Amino acid sequence: MTYQEALAYLEQASSFGIKPGLERITALMEALGNPQEDYKIVHVTGTNGKGSVTSYISYALFTSGLRVGRFTSPHLQSYTERIQINDGNITEEAFGNLISRVKVAVDTIISNGIEAPTQFEILTAAAFLFFKDQAVDYAVVEVGLGGLLDSTNIVTPKVSVITNVTIDHQAYCGDTVEEIARHKAGIIKSKVPVVTAAQDAPLRIIEDVAKEKHAKVYAFNKDFGIDSRSAVTGGQMITVSTNDAAPAMLFTTMAGIHQSVNLACALMAVRLLMKEDKSISEETMREGFARTTWAGRFEVKRGLDRTFIFDGAHNAAGAESFSMTYAELFKDAPKTIVMAILKDKNQDAIIREVVKAGDTVLVVPAPTDRTEVPEVLVEKIRHIVPKAVAQTADSVKDALALAYKHTKNGDIIAVCGSLYILGDARQWFNHEMSH
Template identity: 45%
Template sequence: MNYQEALAYLDGLNVFGVRLGLSRIKRLLSLLGNPQDKYRTVHVTGTNGKGSVSAMLAGILQKATIHTGLYISPHLVSYTERMQVDGQPISEEDFAEAISAVRVFIEQMLAEGEECPTQFEALTAAAFYYFAAHKVEYAVIEVGLGGLLDSTNVITPEVSVITNVAFEHAKLCGGTLAGIAHHKAGIIKDGVPVVTAAEGMPLAVLREAAEQHAADIFVEGEDFSVRGGAFSPRGQSFSFSSPLLGVDGAPYELHLLGAHQVKNAGVAIMTAYLLHNIEPRITEPVVREALRLVTWPGRFEYLEVPSEGGAGVRPVLIDGAHNPAGMEVLRQSLDAYFPGQPRVLLLGILHDKDIDKMLRTLVRPEDLVVMTPPQSDRAEKARVLAEEAAQYARSVAYREDNVEALALALSLAQEGRLLVVAGSLYLIGGLRQLLLGKEDSHA
């Protein structure tokens, strides 16, 4: 199989949709020789922030000269982003080889009358196989959905990380916030420490699970805390404290923007301190330098793109906020970083999200809004999104074509207006490529 054939094969597996459960992935990994057991791991889940924390932790491990794998989902532009070693995405050739290796055993399972693994299970198995083949020392593994029954939940990590718990994927995770918290808590393993920024009732669920598994739990706001400092569109400073660790106001710089990223960085720092107990190469200077350099495209990412004719630049903010909690954080960060600045919002949202609450949270009456569909089978039509947005803004337009929508939004982003692109990771990836002058791709 070449890369395009591998994508076609994965697309064929996608017809099975989301089917939670671990029996298929356990069988598939067993046939592959259980590659996930050949290196140490850190497991990361949460409603928001798990991708950013995963990127920070991978950056810290790499800066410590530790051979590091990173598995994330979804991707912004290419499937190759999902599997990285030492910060480099898997090549298309290696991706095809990994999928080919997995396919052999999927076909064996089918020949033996077993249930076909899903697309995500095939990708997860391929990532574990790839990391083992490249002999990584550690792999940071981001949960796909929930935790308890997610196909990544076959590892026993050194640390379990649960960024936060908010209301999302309720139909697949118990239907309530308590049910969602239960699914997130599912990654907690016997004796494995847990780091979290969860609050309220979800935190109580996590505490109970940690107690049942005899796992120490370290909570943001109790065992460690962060305080934001100065910021600009290109970075920010903050301090980290932990009476437990004897640390009081240690200064850090963070390349990523947003108050939420400061909290995410606190989770990553606390996790790094725990990893230091078994990996002395992880030191405070290493952590500090890694956070100063870490990047995570499409997460409150500030760009300056050339204006028409090349005279000057236009500010653009790209964010992957794709649920009400994410929109709340985006709104707060915009109000803090760009107070009073007029905005053009270019948005696309999936139909199974709480569209009304997301728009009500983000959109102001004075905003100029352009709606367009994400690149997903689950995308809501731009016309329907525009009808919803018209409740909250006086100026709303829509374009079903993303390229046309971006052109319209850029034309509106004049006279000091900030262009904000958000609503779905399935939207911002392709638009980011266009803004950077790269070939648009959704492969």
């Protein structure tokens, strides 16, 4: 298959929607020879921060001279971003070849009477197969949704990480944090250590599940924590202490208090791997963390005489992180916001955190059928933040052109509310910067 043919095939598979359950992926991996058993795995879930933690851990490992596969979702601009070796995306050609090999296995299991796999299951299988082809030492695998019934949950990792637990994806994981915590705790495997920054009721559930499975839990603020953090040029310095080792002074280019917690989780996970793997050292881990980048997570770009911020802020907790990080870096400077929010998110909470009096908001549709109608969001913004100006725009590119035109040198333009609009926004920015 060419890359375009692979995309058409995945598009057709997406019509099956999201169907939790492990029967299809188990059959699919068996048809491919269970490649996921050929390398070590770190498995990461959580409501927010799982992509950042996945990035931190994979950078620490490949900076230590190991070959590392990384599987994340969603992508911002291309499906090739989801499957990486070290810090390079799979090529379009390799992606096409890979999907055509997985299609053979899909056709086999369907002819054996198994239901057709979903798009995410096909991508998961493709990633696991590619990592075997590429002879990786480790794969750092981010859960797509929840944990328990997620298609990545057929792996037995060296370490499991549950970043945090807040309300998101209620339709699939339950309506209370307790139910959601149960789903996330579904990735805990027998005798495999678990690192988590979950607190309160979710932490108790994670601890209960871990106890049943004889898995040791390393909890934030109990077994490891943050001694200090300070914003510095280009990022932040964070001192993380763990119960069984000297405090580590770490630098990350990623801003915000939430990133310091993500980094602490990554440190704990990597230290657990270090116990068995002599190629990882404190030095290579620190260097890996300092080199880590993760697009669209409070990503600040300066250009066109403006400051641009690209951030997901796509659920209540993410929006709160956006608000705290913005206040820390830019105080209460007014901003122009290009925003889309999906229908199934807590829209009021996101608007309350992100939009402040004096801001101008341009609401656009996100390129998915889950997007909220812009007019509906404009009404909500006017109601929740009467001192902000809100209007619609037809597309992300139109909104950015408008925002640019109506701002002056030194102003701040933020794009947030959904990861789905960040690809178009970054494309627009790169295009304008190159002209």
